[in-house]
Every structure is written in C-alpha cells, then in structure tokens.
Amino acid sequence: MDIKIFTEICQAYKLKGDMMQVTRLKRGHINDTYRVDLSENGKEKSYLFQRVNDFVFKNPQLIVSNVRGVTAHIRHKLEKNGEPDIKRRVLKLYEHDGEGLYYTEDKQCWRVMSFVYNATTYSEFDLKKLYAIGFGFGRFLALLSDFPAGDLFETIPDFHNTPKRFQAFFDAYKEDTEGRAVNIKEEYDYVCSVCRYADRFEKLYMDHKIPMRVVHNDTKGNNIMMDIETDEPLAVIDLDTVMPGFAMYDFGDAVRYAANTAAEDEGDLSKVSLDIDRYEALAEGFLRPIADKFTEIEMRNMPWGVILATLETAVRFLTDYLQGDVYFKVEHSDHNLLRGRCQLALAKDAFKKLNDMEKITEKYIKI
Ligand code: GN1
Ligand code: MG
Numbered sequence: 001m002d003i004k005i006f007t008e009i010c011q012a013y014k015l016k017g018d019m020m021q022v023t024r025l026k027r028g029h030i031n032d033t034y035r036v037d038l039s040e041n042g043k044e045k046s047y048l049f050q051r052v053n054d055f056v057f058k059n060p061q062l063i064v065s066n067v068r069g070v071t072a073h074i075r076h077k078l079e080k081n082g083e084p085d086i087k088r089r090v091l092k093l094y095e096h097d098g099e100g101l102y103y104t105e106d107k108q109c110w111r112v113m114s115f116v117y118n119a120t121t122y123s124e125f126d127l128k129k130l131y132a133i134g135f136g137f138g139r140f141l142a143l144l145s146d147f148p149a150g151d152l153f154e155t156i157p158d159f160h161n162t163p164k165r166f167q168a169f170f171d172a173y174k175e176d177t178e179g180r181a182v183n184i185k186e187e188y189d190y191v192c193s194v195c196r197y198a199d200r201f202e203k204l205y206m207d208h209k210i211p212m213r214v215v216h217n218d219t220k221g222n223n224i225m226m227d228i229e230t231d232e233p234l235a236v237i238d239l240d241t242v243m244p245g246f247a248m249y250d251f252g253d254a255v256r257y258a259a260n261t262a263a264e265d266e267g268d269l270s271k272v273s274l275d276i277d278r279y280e281a282l283a284e285g286f287l288r289p290i291a292d293k294f295t296e297i298e299m300r301n302m303p304w305g306v307i308l309a310t311l312e313t314a315v316r317f318l319t320d321y322l323q324g325d326v327y328f329k330v331e332h333s334d335h336n337l338l339r340g341r342c343q344l345a346l347a348k349d350a351f352k353k354l355n356d357m358e359k360i361t362e363k364y365i366k367i
Contacts, residue, residue, distance in 0.1 A: 005104060006036055009049060013096045013112050016040050022049075027121070027222065028238060029328040030056050035115060046115035047094070051108055052101070056327065057240060060109050062153035064100030067093050067239045070214070073147050074140075088116050088225070088234045119225040119234050125258050127281040129221075129231055134285025136224040136233025137216065137254055141247060142289040144214040149244040152214060159217055159241060160249045162198040162312045166191065169315040172322040180322050183337065187344055191315055194347070198311070200304055201246045209297050210246060217241035219250045221258040247298050251286055252305025255279055256313060260346050265339045272345040274306070274353050280360050287364035299365045303357035307350045314343035 006022050017038030025033045025048075032051040037044055052060045074090045083089060092114040093100055102110045122129060158164045173181050173188055181188070204210045216223075216236060223238040257264060259278035262271040287299065318340035320327045325336055350357070 001032075001034070005108070005110075006034070006049060008104065009102055009110055009112065010036070010038065012102045013094050015045075015047065015094075015112070017043075017045060020044065031240070046117070048113040048115050049110060050113065051110055052240075054109050057155055059153075059155070060101055060111075062155045063240045064093065064111070066152050066155060066242055067091075068100065069151060070144060070147065070239060070242050074143050077143050087114065088119060088227075091116075091235050091237060091239065116225040116235050116237075118228050120228050121222040121225060121237075123222050123263075125221055125278070127277065129226070130258055130278050130281035131285040132226060132231050132233045133221045133224055133258060134254060134282040134287075135289065136226075136236060136285075137219045137250060138286040138289040139233070140216060140236045141213070141250060142293055144242075145290070145293045147214045149212050149214050152243045154243050155240055156243075159243065160245050160309075160312065161202070162308050163202060165312050165315050165319070166195055166198045169319045169322075172319045176322065178322060178324045180337075184318060184321070184340075187314075187318060187341065190344060190348075191311075191318075194311060194351075197308065200308065201248060201301070204297065204301070205246070210295065210301070211298075212244045213247050214242065215245040215247055215250045217243060217245050217249065217253075219254040219257075221254065246305075247290070247294060248301045248305030249309050250305075251283075251302045252307070252309030253313070254286060255282055255306045256310045256343070256346065258282060260342075262342065264342060265335060266342045267338045269341060269345045272342055272349070274346060274349045276353060276356050276360070279306075279353075279357055283357075283360050283364065287361065291364050291366045296365055299361065300358070302361050303350075303354055306357060307347060307354065310343050310347040310350055314340050314347060317343060 015038060017040035020037040020039045023035045025035055027033045030053045034049045035046055036049050037046045054060055057063060071090050078086045078089055094112040100111055218238055218241045224236050225234040227234055259275050259282055261273045261275050266272055317336045321336035321340060328336060330336055
C-alpha cells in the first residue's frame with residue numbers, strides 16, 4: 001500500500017502530527033485494516049484506518065449512518081452509567097466536513113476509527129477469555145436493546161438469511177462456473193440433508209414468536225478488544241454489519257468461532273469439535289447481560305443459533321469456493337473449501353451436542 005494514501009487521508013481528516021509508522025493488522029476476511037501512528041510535539045497518537053471492501057459493502061455510506069447511531073447510543077449510556085475510560089469501551093468514527101468516508105482519486109473507500117490503547121484481540125481463548133468475550137458481546141446487545149432496529153440500514157441485505165444462503169449455494173453448485181462442484185459432492189449431499197432446518201428463525205419471526213433486534217452479526221472472538229493486562233472486554237469492533245437481525249446468530253457465531261477446538265480453516269477434521277466447556281464459559285458471559293431483556297423463546301433457541309450460524313458459514317465458504325473466491329480473502333485456492341469442510345464438521349458435532357447445549361442454556365433463562 002502506497003504510504004502517500006495515508007498522508008492524504010490524514011490531511012483530509014485534519015489529523016495532526018508526523019506520520020511515524022503504518023502497520024497492517026491481520027484482521028478479518030473482508031476489509032484491509034492499518035494502525036497509523038502519528039506524533040505531535042513528542043506525543044504519539046494512533047488511529048485505525050480501514051479500506052472498506054466495496055464489493056462486499058455495495059453502499060458504504062449505510063455503514064457510516066449505522067455506526068454513527070449505534071456508537072452514539074452506547075457512548076451516551078456509558079456516560080450515564082458513569083463508566084470510566086469510555087474511549088476504550090466504544091469506538092469513535094472520525095469525520096471530515098460532515099463525511100464519514102474518504103474516497104481517493106482512484107475511488108478507494110476509506111474511513112478512520114479510534115484506536116483502542118493497551119488492548120488486543122485474540123484468536124485463541126482459555127475459559128476466562130471465553131467468558132470475557134461472551135460478556136463483551138452480550139453487554140453490547142444489552143446496551144443496544146432499546147435502540148430502534150428500524151433506524152438502521154441493512155448494510156448487506158439478507159446477511160443472515162440462512163434459507164437464502166442455502167439457495168445461493170445450491171444455485172452456485174448447479175451453475176458450477178469454476179468446475180469445482182465435483183470436489184464437494186459429499187458436502188453438497190450433507191447440506192441437502194440439513195436444508196429443512198434452515199428457516200427455523202424466519203418461521204418463528206413470521207409467527208411473531210421472536211423479535212428483530214439490533215445485533216452485531218459478526219461476533220467472532222477477534223471482533224472484541226480486550227485489555228492486555230486484565231483481559232477485560234472493552235470495545236466491540238467491526239461494526240459494519242450491525243443491523244436488524246436475530247440475537248441467536250450473534251450467540252451462535254461467537255460459539256462457532258471460539259468454542260471450536262480447531263481453527264476456522266482446520267484441514268484435519270479429526271481436530272474439529274464443539275467443546276462443551278468452552279460453550280459453557282461463553283454462554284455464561286453472553287447470556288447473563290441479556291437474560292432479563294430477551295424473550296424465553298430467544299434464549300431457548302440460542303443452541304440452534306450455534307447450529308444455524310455454523311451451517312450458514314459453511315455454505316457461504318463453499319459458495320465462494322464454487323464461485324472462484326470472490327468474497328472472502330483466501331491464502332490459497334482450497335482455502336474456502338477447507339473452511340467450508342471445517343464448519344460442516346463443526347455443525348455435525350453441534351447437532352450431536354444440542355442437548356448438552358440446551359441444558360447449559362437453561363440455567364440462564366429467567367422466567
Ligand atoms: C467475515 O470480516 P470478518 O472476518 O470479521 C464475514 C462474516 C463471517 C466471517 C467468517 C461482512 O468476517 O460474516 O462469519 O468472515 N463478514 C462479512 O470468518 O461477510
Ligand atoms: Mg466483519
């Protein structure tokens with residue numbers, strides 16, 4: 001990345017100081033993220049610069065509107081609660097001339113966010129960290145539980161519409177533009193066999209049994225900043241997909257990522273499983289802050305959130321594999337295939353452990 005772009009962005013946002021360092025952060029499969037350190041009169045200040053992936057986010061302006069609203073709401077609540085250290089507990093989106101985004105001459109879309117100091121993200125977690133991650137995301141949902149969902153835009157339409165994700169997979173399989181369908185016959189058969197579960201939440205919603213809420217929609221364990229000394233959860237990050245949705249996906253996605261005994265793209269499927277102790281730590285952290293705000297049906301469906309978030313992620317990876325890796329960043333041509341297989345293996349294990357998950361979840365249901 002040309003360093004000139006960073007200088008140009010600093011000027012646009014009127015950020016003061018000399019550029020000391022730009023570090024690319026390995027974060028996420030979608031956007032490119034950099035830490036930019038500036039120094040003014042011997043004082044250093046860091047910012048987070050992100051290039052927004054406009055193939056994935058067709059209208060980045062919608063993200064700005066959502067992030068503005070949601071961060072203001074959280075900040076206001078933290079202030080009211082007399083919370084110290086607010087800067088580390090909620091992100092700030094920088095603006096220039098009333099604009100949240102900056103477009104370079106060649107139409108790259110950038111934004112600048114606050115940097116959370118003395119904090120880090122993890123991709124591996126012990127039980128204490130799992131509790132903390134769960135708590136961080138649960139608290140995020142609780143803080144937003146009175147934010148009107150209708151005020152938010154759908155930054156990616158049908159993002160967690162599992163039936164549509166399944167359909168997209170079946171279509172891609174049939175079209176087979178890359179000639180890769182032959183490699184996933186077994187996976188295709190399995191997805192067909194579980195297809196009947198895909199619309200569970202849509203049905204509940206149509207029957208007025210569950211509400212649409214403001215949710216994060218991408219609760220991977222590395223989307224939360226943790227204090228480097230205490231492992232306390234601080235700000236929830238990656239707010240691009242905050243929009244109306246079902247709470248069970250947030251819980252399910254957190255479990256999918258952090259309670260897997262293997263990495264998201266593990267090729268050795270014998271290593272992949274859903275660790276029930278990890279589930280319990282995450283559930284305790286996540287469900288406590290929302291237990292008195294969410295409905296009993298939502299709470300009871302949290303384990304189904306794990307199954308559906310995992311199946312959905314699997315079919316998304318496999319769809320991208322079939323379409324030639326156009327959506328997720330990949331390190332090699334089989335990357336999405338490995339990811340998809342790993343997620344299917346995890347989903348199979350989650351089906352087996354549905355009962356165990358339900359028993360644990362039961363403890364946090366307040367009736
Ligand atoms: C993407 O950007 P990142 O890596 O946090 C994706 C999520 C997937 C996840 C799978 C906008 O998240 O939906 O669950 O990869 N984000 C988008 O690792 O599609
Ligand atoms: Mg994301």
